[in-house]
Amino acid sequence: MFHTENELLQNLIVTSPKSARKKFRESIFESWGWKCMYCDTELTEQTATIDHIKPKFKGGHSTRSNMGACCSKCNSRKGSQLVFDYFNESHPCYSEAKASKIKEWTDQHFVLLSLTPE
Protein backbone atom coordinates (compact mmCIF):
# COMPACT_ATOMS: atom_id res chain seq x y z
CA MET A 1 0.00 0.00 0.00
CA PHE A 2 0.98 3.61 -0.44
CA HIS A 3 1.61 5.56 2.71
CA THR A 4 1.30 9.12 1.51
CA GLU A 5 -0.36 10.91 -1.38
CA ASN A 6 3.05 11.87 -2.75
CA GLU A 7 4.17 8.28 -2.81
CA LEU A 8 1.00 7.31 -4.62
CA LEU A 9 1.34 10.11 -7.18
CA GLN A 10 5.00 9.32 -7.85
CA ASN A 11 4.07 5.74 -8.48
CA LEU A 12 1.34 6.75 -10.88
CA ILE A 13 3.88 8.75 -12.85
CA VAL A 14 6.82 6.34 -12.97
CA THR A 15 5.15 2.99 -13.46
CA SER A 16 4.03 1.63 -16.79
CA PRO A 17 0.42 0.49 -17.02
CA LYS A 18 1.60 -3.12 -17.06
CA SER A 19 3.69 -2.94 -13.90
CA ALA A 20 1.10 -0.74 -12.21
CA ARG A 21 -1.48 -3.46 -12.83
CA LYS A 22 0.89 -6.10 -11.48
CA LYS A 23 1.59 -4.05 -8.35
CA PHE A 24 -2.10 -3.46 -7.85
CA ARG A 25 -2.85 -7.19 -8.06
CA GLU A 26 0.04 -8.04 -5.76
CA SER A 27 -1.10 -5.48 -3.18
CA ILE A 28 -4.50 -7.17 -3.15
CA PHE A 29 -2.98 -10.64 -2.71
CA GLU A 30 -0.79 -9.24 0.07
CA SER A 31 -3.79 -7.79 1.86
CA TRP A 32 -5.39 -11.21 1.87
CA GLY A 33 -2.14 -12.79 3.11
CA TRP A 34 -1.63 -14.72 -0.16
CA LYS A 35 -4.47 -17.04 0.84
CA CYS A 36 -7.75 -17.81 -0.85
CA MET A 37 -10.44 -15.66 0.77
CA TYR A 38 -12.84 -18.61 0.76
CA CYS A 39 -10.86 -21.80 1.45
CA ASP A 40 -7.52 -20.53 2.88
CA THR A 41 -5.48 -22.31 0.19
CA GLU A 42 -1.99 -20.81 0.02
CA LEU A 43 -1.54 -18.82 -3.17
CA THR A 44 1.50 -18.00 -5.29
CA GLU A 45 1.97 -15.58 -8.18
CA GLN A 46 1.17 -18.51 -10.47
CA THR A 47 -1.96 -19.74 -8.71
CA ALA A 48 -3.53 -16.55 -7.33
CA THR A 49 -6.56 -15.17 -9.11
CA ILE A 50 -8.64 -12.08 -8.44
CA ASP A 51 -12.26 -12.61 -7.51
CA HIS A 52 -14.67 -9.79 -8.22
CA ILE A 53 -16.63 -10.00 -4.97
CA LYS A 54 -19.62 -8.40 -6.67
CA PRO A 55 -19.56 -9.95 -10.14
CA LYS A 56 -18.84 -7.59 -13.03
CA PHE A 57 -22.07 -8.43 -14.80
CA LYS A 58 -24.00 -7.46 -11.65
CA GLY A 59 -22.35 -4.05 -11.78
CA GLY A 60 -19.22 -4.80 -9.73
CA HIS A 61 -16.14 -2.75 -10.55
CA SER A 62 -12.43 -3.49 -10.59
CA THR A 63 -11.88 -1.44 -7.48
CA ARG A 64 -9.82 -2.59 -4.53
CA SER A 65 -12.78 -3.06 -2.20
CA ASN A 66 -14.43 -5.33 -4.76
CA MET A 67 -11.39 -7.54 -5.34
CA GLY A 68 -10.36 -10.54 -3.28
CA ALA A 69 -7.58 -13.12 -3.52
CA CYS A 70 -9.00 -16.41 -4.66
CA CYS A 71 -7.74 -19.82 -5.77
CA SER A 72 -8.76 -20.84 -9.26
CA LYS A 73 -10.94 -23.66 -7.91
CA CYS A 74 -13.11 -21.34 -5.81
CA ASN A 75 -13.11 -18.70 -8.51
CA SER A 76 -14.48 -21.06 -11.12
CA ARG A 77 -16.98 -22.57 -8.66
CA LYS A 78 -18.25 -19.14 -7.66
CA GLY A 79 -18.54 -18.12 -11.29
CA SER A 80 -20.94 -15.20 -11.58
CA GLN A 81 -22.85 -15.82 -8.35
CA LEU A 82 -23.21 -13.10 -5.73
CA VAL A 83 -20.65 -13.61 -3.00
CA PHE A 84 -23.00 -14.84 -0.26
CA ASP A 85 -25.04 -16.92 -2.70
CA TYR A 86 -21.82 -18.85 -3.14
CA PHE A 87 -20.17 -18.48 0.27
CA ASN A 88 -22.70 -19.37 2.98
CA GLU A 89 -23.37 -22.11 5.57
CA SER A 90 -23.63 -24.72 2.83
CA HIS A 91 -20.04 -24.04 1.70
CA PRO A 92 -17.58 -26.59 3.17
CA CYS A 93 -15.12 -23.83 4.14
CA TYR A 94 -17.67 -21.35 5.48
CA SER A 95 -17.02 -19.56 8.77
CA GLU A 96 -18.55 -16.48 10.36
CA ALA A 97 -15.07 -14.99 10.71
CA LYS A 98 -14.38 -15.26 6.99
CA ALA A 99 -17.80 -13.93 6.06
CA SER A 100 -17.34 -10.88 8.27
CA LYS A 101 -13.83 -10.30 6.90
CA ILE A 102 -15.32 -10.20 3.41
CA LYS A 103 -18.02 -7.77 4.57
CA GLU A 104 -15.46 -5.51 6.23
CA TRP A 105 -13.30 -5.54 3.12
CA THR A 106 -16.12 -4.53 0.82
CA ASP A 107 -17.09 -1.71 3.22
CA GLN A 108 -13.59 -0.23 3.23
CA HIS A 109 -12.88 3.18 1.81
CA PHE A 110 -9.42 3.35 0.39
CA VAL A 111 -6.82 6.08 0.14
CA LEU A 112 -7.82 7.23 -3.36
CA LEU A 113 -10.90 8.86 -1.89
CA SER A 114 -8.66 11.23 0.08
CA LEU A 115 -7.23 12.66 -3.16
CA THR A 116 -10.45 14.59 -3.74
CA PRO A 117 -9.71 18.28 -3.10
CA GLU A 118 -11.14 19.50 0.19
Ligand SMILES: [Zn+2]
Ligand atom coordinates in the same frame (compact mmCIF):
# COMPACT_ATOMS: atom_id res chain seq x y z
ZN1 LIG B 1 -10.22 -21.37 -2.64
